[in-house]
Amino acid sequence: MVILLKLKAYLFIGLFCLSGLGVMAQVAPASSRMGDIRAEWLDRASFSGAGERPSGRNVLWYKQSAKVWEEALPIGNGRLGGMVFGGVADERIQLNESTLWDGYALDPNNPESLETLPEVRRLLFADKNNEAVKLAEQTMMGRPRGVKPYQSLAELWFDTRHLSADAYTRSLDLATGVVTVRYKHNGIWYTRESFASAELNAIIVRFTASGGGKISNSFTLRRQQDAETTPHPTDAASLLLKGRLPVKDSDGNARGLRFAAQVKAVVSGGHTRFHDHVLSVEGADTLTLYIAGATNYPGLEHVYDGGLDFPGIPEDTCAAIISNATRQSYEAVKAAHIREHQRYYSRVELELGAQDGKNWHLATDELLEEARTTGQPDPLLVETFFQYGRYLLIASSRPGTMPANLQGLWAWQMNPPWNADYHTNINLQMNYWPAEITNLSEMHLPLVDLMASLVKPGQRTAKVLYGADGWVVHHLTDAWGFTAPADGPQGIWPMGAAWLAQHPWEHYCYTLDTAFLRQRAYPLMKGAAAFILDFLVEAPSGTPVAGKLVTSPSYSPENAFILPNGEHSVFTYGATMDFEIIHDLLTNCVAATKILNIDKDFRNTCLKTLSRLAPIRISETTGRVMEWVEDYDEVEPHHRHTSHLFALHPGNQISVTGTPELAAAAKKTLIARGDDGTGWGLAWKINMWNRLHDADHAFKLLGVLLCEKTLPNLFDNHPPFQIDGNFGATAAIAEMLVQSHVPLKGTRFEVHLLPSLPTALIQGSVKGLRARGGFVIDLTWEDGILQDARIVAEKGGRLTLRLGDRTANFKTKGGEILQLDSHLKRKRT
Missing domain, CATH: 2.70.98.50 (putative glycoside hydrolase family protein from bacillus halodurans)
Known part of the structure; x- marks a missing residue:
């Protein structure tokens, strides 16, 4: 997120005077x-x-x-x-x-936007980026240009x-x-x-x-x-x-x-x-x-x-x-x-350390200090940090309540950092990464409720600003349905609804709740896709992806690049993250229409659009995934966002087994980004290193997060406090043990056991993690080797398991329990 203020994280300002006691x-x-x-x-x-x-x-x-x-x-x-x-x-x-x-509900949409949009696009395609920025800032921003605080x-x-x-x-x-x-x-x-x-x-x-x-x-x-x-x-x-x-x-x-x-x-x-x-x-x-x-x-x-x-x-x-x-x-x-x-x-139990371990009797602040001294967090601290994230989600997001905001539920100021709003260019989404995998599916529903409330204002923003159908959200929203661009040109990022639409689909993938898919998830997904289908334009001749469909204007949150003339800019067309989000959304819409056996024409439109979408590109100079349509140099090479790796996480377009060339480029990208960052930025990187199956690098960054970006009460420190780092790290610890994102034929996913187990956590057990396809998983491991697995197939169906290079396939019935040994063989009962 853009750092709008500097706030000493440990300073609590006393604001009241209690008298008469x-x-x-x-x-x-x-x-x-x-x-x-x-x-x-x-x-x-x-x-x-x-x-x-x-x-x-x-x-x-x-x-x-x-x-x-x-x-x-x-x-x-x-x-x-x-x-x-x-x-x-x-x-x-x-x-x-x-x-x-x-604040209150209002109409912040600027009708001048639709009139000037063609000129903004012409300027971008003509490499006049900063002229486009100036015009867009004058005509496309919300009125007002931001939201009021929680x-x-x-x-x-x-x-x-x-x-x-x-x-x-x-x-x-x-x-x-x-x-x-x-x-x-x-x-x-x-x-x-x-x-x-x-x-x-x-x-x-x-x-x-x-x-x-x-x-x-x-x-x-x-x-x-x-x-x-x-x-x-x-x-x-x-x-x-x-x-x-x-x-x-x-x-x-x-x-x-x-x-x-x-x-x-x-x-x-x-x-x-x-x-x-x-x-x-x-x-x-x-x-x-x-x-x-x-x-x-x-x-x-x-x-x-x-x-x-x-x-x-x-x-x-x-x-x-x-x-x-x-x-x-x-x-x-x-x-x-x-x-x-x-x-x-x-529902979930995790044991990573013995109760008679040398640090068992250390207080929490002492455990943190021990981690800072040694540079290595104790497994007990990791275990508690994981469960703390689950606790915070239970405490801040329940069915029928507001979703967790930038500070979850807890903010002491009248004007908290970034208004404690709902930032939709990663932070709100990160809040819900642990919901499904750590068996808190119900806690995901307030986010779906928020999305439903944004459809009506988002439809108006789509029509007024872009002349498009469907619904759109830009880089933030609030309790009053704000969907227009906010803050500055970095707010002209109309991908918020498309990214949010991943979440109801994920809820379906983990629960296989077809009624939810039909009644709630698919309408939200289709509406977000309808906007994207109208928003995309064909890149003109002379551009690097001529003839392909691109987004314009476009922006890679919240990074800036260096133009050939030496100027800095944030505005372009066809930022890589846009393609990755759109690929994810349209692919999921295609799958949903097949499951529900509806909307064949819409499905075909999505498939045709996917075939024309600009691809993820690898830089010939650096071998890294390109962040923009041009191979620009970054203003901040170690920028806190790693937006162009959305396809690695939370998307699934890049994987070690499915797209090894892109995975290798993603690894080079992460190395170049570095091992430091904001609290939530580190949490994202940990998830990405997990997806690359580089367990010790993932754990190294978890150590940095705990040692340098964690407050005494274990709140994540951007700085200042943001709760998304807690939630992102909890999801990352879970994905060290179970991953299920790699798609197989049909609508199934491969379930990978201990895909990114660090050497620092060579023994332990977990009960109750969930995998896509409606599976609940218990695991025990010693010396880094799986000892046994217990898998409940809640809905039944085909199950493909992976353990290292070994795979096993099972046909399961609803409610069936698989008891497996270290070779993924059924145990004799």
Whole structure:
């Protein structure tokens, strides 16, 4: 992504001043010392450094509270998210609600675009690239030229009288989705448990102590702007924060979303009281907080239905959520949350390190430091990082919720980096790379919902800007259906819908859900293809691919090249990535029409277009895959995007076994790009090295990602934080063990076991990974050699397995289980 700002990743800016906490009169709370916006958020408590690893295999844990946001631990249920700092004297839980987006639905399309498009194309074909850039920027950009940000909902602040912790452990158990803070103060053990219940749509925080009457805290809700906090008007034990985003349209009408957050305290023993906007609890035996958040966002399918204001009162929604949540005991709510979370999380088990290994008792930040010192991540860290990515997807993308954005669900600013929007030139797609292979297929569906919501505005953009049918998205979108070019000329990249259309097809390939293909996937794919078929033009004589179909204008995200006259430019025609995305889309459309036995004429049009599409070309000078239609030199040879290798990953047009010449050129391309990069850029390269079956090079880059681009709470660091690197790396670790992208005859795929197993991970086991064709796979290996495999054929059909150079074919029935040995032979039962 274009780096629009520089942000010190570890600096958490204190923005609020919490006052009036009577219980802390003897020492000013840290929160009242935040006038200096350069200061880090600090817990006043001192820590002894003593702490014990919690039970559980995959846990993030620490021996001190978080000092900055990038050390806090995330919880989420797809709608409501929290970042738990784990403070002793001073605690903060930063809250997000997935629909709290600034802005509103509008028509940003510039009708001048269609008039000037032929001239832009003429200039590009005449090698007048920068003249084309100037004209396109004047006439094709969206109005406005960008989107408004996703925003933080609120922050819950509370403090205690505890200024020291003799023993302290802060942890997130990935298997339960519960953050636990446990510490000892003056001989009393205090415990706090926090989790986000999907069933109740609430965050619950439980306080207990080893002695009676020991829990005394003061609470308030804060937001940087546009909100106020008061005692709840109808609930004497609740705080209420509510507000409205100050958005107005060109006529001066208020269009901003309304929002609210409520916190209710339920105590046994002790009592509660209010002082101004502060809720205090004194002398309780136990305390449970129920936290709700809501907006009046109408849902993706109703963005254009609301007129000037949407119905719904967020504070009423919060009250209903909390009323429902408090009807059950805490024990019942927690047990239900764990059951529901494990319904998804427990589908995959990965074991790469022994529990008695030398680093087993290292805290997570210590494991990271050990990796930085040795340059080699411990297998346990790799295992936990993999499961953390799955945890984050479960927490930030669930059926019926918004899809995961650039920061998933968690953003503390009013204006996060890149607006925490949906960047469609790789970042949004990367978020969902692990969904199918790591057995979280349901978490893929919010992306499909977003795509469906973009069809209507995308159709208008296609017609107004290009005179084309179908639907189009450029390099970003938001919660309000923005589909026009944004930011600058780099935004005139009309390939977003075509790339996104890969995802519903992938969902079908893994699930073989024909009803989904017919009702949801294929209409989205066909609509994206219809735009492409209208957008393509024939390259004129005198060009390198004369007579072939090319895209124009075109752009290779987000790279620039050097023209023969020495000028730099970003605009051209026929960037290689375009051909690769189009090849992927049209090929998948052809396959879908055969499966569904429909649209023969459309199928033939796709096939004819594929035969005329400009090919992937190899540079005669460098032997690398060419990024543009001309063999230009790059402005940044080590650019973070490796767009022209889309056909290697996430596409499948390039493979080691199917196209060895292109695979060799792709390898040279990756070597030239280098082994450094942004967090998400490294994750992409790891996936590509996996596809080349260069396991140790892939693991080397995973080490760089963990050692140099991973924050203390294991969030990916662009920098700053972007969640796509987490998701991309999780998918990459899975593809070290199972790959199923190489197409065979018909609509089948080869399933390759341990295709890219690094020597650093020579022993281990995995259960529950998925392969295309509806197969679920368990593997065990020792000394880098497969010991046994268990494969469930959910739908049945032909299965081709590969292990190294060995292949085996099986005919399977629906529900059949194959038990195979190290030679891919059936085991005797």
